Amino acid sequence: MVEDKVNSPTTGCSSSSPSSSSLQEQGEGELPEETSAKCCATAAEMGENGVPKQCYPSAAMEVTSMELGHTAGSKCYDDDGRLKRTGTMWTASAHIITAVIGSGVLSLAWAIAQLGWVAGPAVMLLFSLVTYYTSALLADCYRSGDECTGKRNYTYMDAVNANLSGIKVQICGFLQYANIVGVAIGYTIAASISMLAIKRANCFHVEGHGDPCNISSTPYMIIFGVAQIFFSQIPDFDQISWLSILAAVMSFTYSTIGLGLGIVQVVANKGVQGSLTGISVGVVTPIDKVWRSLQAFGDIAFAYSYSLILIEIQDTIRAPPPSESKVMRRATIVSVAVTTLFYMLCGCMGYAAFGDNAPGNLLTGFGFYEPFWLLDVANAAIVVHLVGAYQVYCQPLFAFVEKWAQQRWPKSKYITGEVNVPLSLSGSAGRCFKLNLFRLTWRTAFVVATTVVSMLLPFFNDVVGLLGALGFWPLTVYFPVEMYIVQKKVPRWSTRWVCLQLLSLACLIITVASAAGSVAGIISDLKVYKPFVNTY
Numbered sequence: 001m002v003e004d005k006v007n008s009p010t011t012g013c014s015s016s017s018p019s020s021s022s023l024q025e026q027g028e029g030e031l032p033e034e035t036s037a038k039c040c041a042t043a044a045e046m047g048e049n050g051v052p053k054q055c056y057p058s059a060a061m062e063v064t065s066m067e068l069g070h071t072a073g074s075k076c077y078d079d080d081g082r083l084k085r086t087g088t089m090w091t092a093s094a095h096i097i098t099a100v101i102g103s104g105v106l107s108l109a110w111a112i113a114q115l116g117w118v119a120g121p122a123v124m125l126l127f128s129l130v131t132y133y134t135s136a137l138l139a140d141c142y143r144s145g146d147e148c149t150g151k152r153n154y155t156y157m158d159a160v161n162a163n164l165s166g167i168k169v170q171i172c173g174f175l176q177y178a179n180i181v182g183v184a185i186g187y188t189i190a191a192s193i194s195m196l197a198i199k200r201a202n203c204f205h206v207e208g209h210g211d212p213c214n215i216s217s218t219p220y221m222i223i224f225g226v227a228q229i230f231f232s233q234i235p236d237f238d239q240i241s242w243l244s245i246l247a248a249v250m251s252f253t254y255s256t257i258g259l260g261l262g263i264v265q266v267v268a269n270k271g272v273q274g275s276l277t278g279i280s281v282g283v284v285t286p287i288d289k290v291w292r293s294l295q296a297f298g299d300i301a302f303a304y305s306y307s308l309i310l311i312e313i314q315d316t317i318r319a320p321p322p323s324e325s326k327v328m329r330r331a332t333i334v335s336v337a338v339t340t341l342f343y344m345l346c347g348c349m350g351y352a353a354f355g356d357n358a359p360g361n362l363l364t365g366f367g368f369y370e371p372f373w374l375l376d377v378a379n380a381a382i383v384v385h386l387v388g389a390y391q392v393y394c395q396p397l398f399a400f401v402e403k404w405a406q407q408r409w410p411k412s413k414y415i416t417g418e419v420n421v422p423l424s425l426s427g428s429a430g431r432c433f434k435l436n437l438f439r440l441t442w443r444t445a446f447v448v449a450t451t452v453v454s455m456l457l458p459f460f461n462d463v464v465g466l467l468g469a470l471g472f473w474p475l476t477v478y479f480p481v482e483m484y485i486v487q488k489k490v491p492r493w494s495t496r497w498v499c500l501q502l503l504s505l506a507c508l509i510i511t512v513a514s515a516a517g518s519v520a521g522i523i524s525d526l527k528v529y530k531p532f533v534n535t536y
Helices: 031-046 090-098 103-139 156-163 168-206 218-231 239-269 287-304 308-313 322-355 372-408 437-454 460-487 495-526
Strands: 419-422 432-433
Touching: 031 168, 090 239, 090 308, 090 372, 103 168, 103 239, 103 287, 103 308, 103 460, 156 168, 156 308, 156 460, 168 218, 168 308, 168 372, 168 460, 218 372, 218 437, 239 372, 287 432, 287 460, 308 322, 308 372, 308 460, 322 372, 372 437, 419 437, 432 437, 460 495
Parallel strands: none
Antiparallel strands: 419 432
């Protein structure tokens, strides 16, 4: 196994670069042919994060940093001693799309209904531009110093620590991981509602639209939780690319179905519904108009929220050339452009179809009843997508806790030991899964906890708005801006510095207002809610 990380940053964005000075003392040159072959054979037997894929004798994998000599120019290892990263712009885009085009897209018709034809699309476009710009700033923080040879920051917290340090690191960690917990809760709620919608769509088809078809969402939350217990055993980010790609395909599937149904509804209505200013005062009270508009800001912010896992996604991209930051910026352009197009189409078409009566969730609010089988397909696609999105968001939190535990109790067999679980019924020395007991118990406990909390907070729109508000300013705007200022040494009170601070201040105001609107909505829902009785 690779026991020690070898720090040998390259000196430029080229695929073969000289080794670092500390390794030059051991001698220049490529790896010996015999060791290189051994290294690559080992790498082939191991997962992308160094977790063995197959149960071979341990001696075959005992390749230490001493045997490697150095990793510069190695075909098996990156400049930090880790196995070669294999991510590309397309896999990074798949991760981002999986995280971004989530359940939030289904609430955009409702959000535009609160803001109207003018403010709704304008706010959506504004958030897309802000997200792209701040994501580009954050991508530059993956390496400290030179974008090709600087020290890697593996997590968002590492980047903050390298550039800001102090109490800001703890604040960033708390906000990032608290937001991830919130996203897990929100996705559990959304998935259960989509599973429940399949059951209700079939009920309406058989019993008629007049039947209330009231069904509890609690069993579906449990089903989703059980599925996540299994998927959560995937060791880390590098090994869920297939799940991200599948989830991204599913997101396009249900978004396209929602768009198509909206177009059909507009044709059936013989015109576009809605108004320039959104839902009218009179239909709702003036104070409700204010609160709902603020909550709509939060919903749209959440629909673009992925900065909290951007660095972790970037750490899967293969080494230069080109630099990881350039690849990540391209992935961000592709992802934000694609999601904005889908958001505009789905949100605006949903509002055009239903006007002020646009449901909080386009495919589960039953603005549409038929064709019921198409609704079933769309909601099944949502569930599959949310299974992947849950993992994409939670992997950084899983990795953080497990790394901390290994550092705290390095000799504990429970923390660091692994059990070989054969994947073949014969039990022969073939492919097997490396099961870590701490990973099994901790991740299972996390999934159970988020599932239980989801049963207590089934207010989809309000929860979505609150999550977007709490995570948007600090993680999407404040920290990327502050790190950029430090890294690029932007002079205080210069034009660029003032513009960046004004951007941060404006987004802070939006965050506070959106959070207030969502909290008001949750308080209103709590007045008529009974815990664990989640009937729709």
